[in-house]
Amino acid sequence: MESKHQFGMNGFCRLLNNPLIQTYLPGSCKKIGFYQELLILFWKFCDRNKKFLYYVLKSSEILDIIIPILYFLNDSRTDSSKIGLMHIGIFILLLLSGERNFGVRLNKPYVTRLPMNLPIFTGTHADLLIIVFHKIIVSANQRLQPLYDCLLTIIVNISPYLKSLSMVSSNKLIHLLEAFSTPWFLFAAPDNHNLLFFLLEAFNNLIQYQFDGNANLIYSIIRKRQVFFSLSTLPTDAQTIAKYGTKSNNSILSLKSSSNILEQKQNIFETNSISNTDDESTVNREVIQQSTIETINNPMITSLAETPSIHKMTERTLAASPNFNSNQHQQSDINNQTSSPLIQSVSSTVVSHNGSNSNQNHLLDSNIWLPTSTWIQSWKGKLPLQTILRLLQVLVPQVEKICMDRGLTDESEIIKFLQHGTLVGLLPVPHPILIRKYQPNxxxxxxxxxxxxxxxxxxxxxxxxxxxxxxxxxxxxxxxEQD
Structure with missing residues (x-):
């Protein structure tokens, strides 16, 4: 039976990687055009045959499936004719991310260089995944917004197992948090704060379970600490809410009436959090030409059914805490007792569009929603900021002191200092790992x-x-066609 699974796995890997093959002789390798059908077939295999799914997850070749999927996602993010391809690729990654082995495999160094318009980085496959997801979100394609929850859920699922993130991917995560935590974005829609909960949960997982190897992320958090301080003091008074609510609604109205929606929606992500390492690599001309030809050859698209909410697509399960640092897990009994309210608060706060929080919605008319003080207070107190604020309370004075004593101005020296630091016994008791697994619906x-x-x-x-x-x-x- 395992030989049959291996045969199927080898076939999927070979065919999905076909569009990525680069040769010196033009036309020497015939390219296939049925990768959408391949992804559908792969999904059906994994969804209907659990033995095949488990074989894929334990196989070292799983990365040969992930890389072409990320390539297709990055290549299709601005093409309105490939929205379905974006969905199927993200759904496959969501299905795989529900298992621990998926996150562990992503720690393998990424050495392949594909013709993708991404920042140059040195890191792992997890870095590649985060950078591609960031690229999808900042592309500001309105039809991809229902997938933001799925993208961040995948990051949350893999976060407890990521041993070392690069500076580029760390900055990307901070950049997303910075964009999603602005009051005018949070107050623009009744479910926008859910994205914030997902990101904070991912940060907590990385800090609690993978602190030793993620000095780059810790440095990025310290450098952008004001973002977290602002979240802890998020205004809830009616006057401030009305001010930001008016800005949000005016922005929405201007977006609807603007002829260049894409550029204005990207203003959400125009912050100074992008580091100097985020220089974009050049785009492969053959990829652009191939994408243009496919769009011309397929001038028609079919409508898609409504994307289900992430809460209907997944079920929450507790994963066994990884024994990466035994010193951090000495109080396992206290851990279970203390963290249960946290899980309950996250579960009750991150609700679907038809959840209880929707009762707090105020509509100015049939299209414009207005936030209220009661609505903000219902979820602000449940933001999982305790671990991050405690980390900042401990490390910021140490970093400032060493910078003054040694006259450090190079971030690499600060990162070396953080690599040798420890927070054992200083952080709150580690919470259980909460995994959101895909469930058919x-x-x-x-x-x-x-x-x-x-x-x-x-x-x-x-x-x-x-x-x-x-x-x-x-x-x-x-x-x-868009110019």
Whole structure:
């Protein structure tokens, strides 16, 4: 049976990596164009055959599946005709991230250099995943916003197992937190604060379970400590809320009336948190030409079913705490007793669109939502900031002192100091690891059915075998080219 699984795994790896093959002789390697069908088939294999899924997760070749998926996600993030491809790729990563071995495998160094428009970095496959996810979010494609929860859930699931993040990926995470923690963004929609909870949970996992190897992230947190201080003092008075709420609504209205929506939505992410290491690499011209040709050859797209909320797609389970640092886990009994309220607070605060928090929503009219003081107070007190604020309370004075005593101005020297530091006994008791595993539901079943038949339809437009048929599963739309 295992040989059959290996045969299937080898086939998926070989075909999914086909578009990534680079040769010196043009046309010497025939490129396939059915990677959407491959991803659908791979999803069906993993969803229907749990033995195959477990084989994939324990196989060292799982990275040969992840790399092409990340390549497709990065290449398709601004192409409106590939929204379905973005969904299926992210759903596959969400399914895999529910298992510990997925996060552990991501610690393998990333040495392959693919033609992707990404910052140059030296790190692991986890760094690649975080950088690609950051790129997807800052691309500000409005149709990808329902996937933000999925992207951050994947990061949360793998965060307890990431041994060492690079400076580039650390800055990307801080950048996302900085963007999502601004009052005008938090007050713009009733569910925006959920993204903040996911990011803070990921930071807590990295600090509590992987502090020793993540000096780059700790340094980034210290450098941007004001972001966390501002969160702890987030205003809840009606006057300030009204001021930010008005700004948010004006921004939304201007976005709706603007002809250049993409540029204005990217203003969310225009902060100074990007370091000098974030220089963009040059784009491979063949990739651009191939993407343009595919868009021209496929001028039609099919509509997709509504993306289910992350709370309907996943179920929360407790993972066994990794024994990375035995000194941090001496009080396991106290750990379980102390952390249960934390999990309950996170679970009760991160609610779906139809959750209890929606009762606090105030509508100015049918399209504009206004925040209230009661609504903000319902989740502000549950922000998991205790671990991070305690870390800053301990390390910031130490870093400032060593900088003054030794006259340090180079960040590499500060990072070396942090690498030899320890917070054993100083941080709150480590919380249990909360994993959100994918669970089949009617929403995702309907989405996959619509997407699969949409791909089949578009692949068979010429000859017109669908002519004079009554298709009611989806709508056909023309792709509008963007300059």
């Amino acid at each position: 009617s929403g995702t079943i309907m989405w996959f059915r619509t997407y699969m038949w949409g791909v089949i339809y578009l692949r068979n437009v010429d000859p017109p075998i669908w002519y004079d048929t009554d298709v009611k599963l989806f709508e056909i739309q023309r792709v509008i």
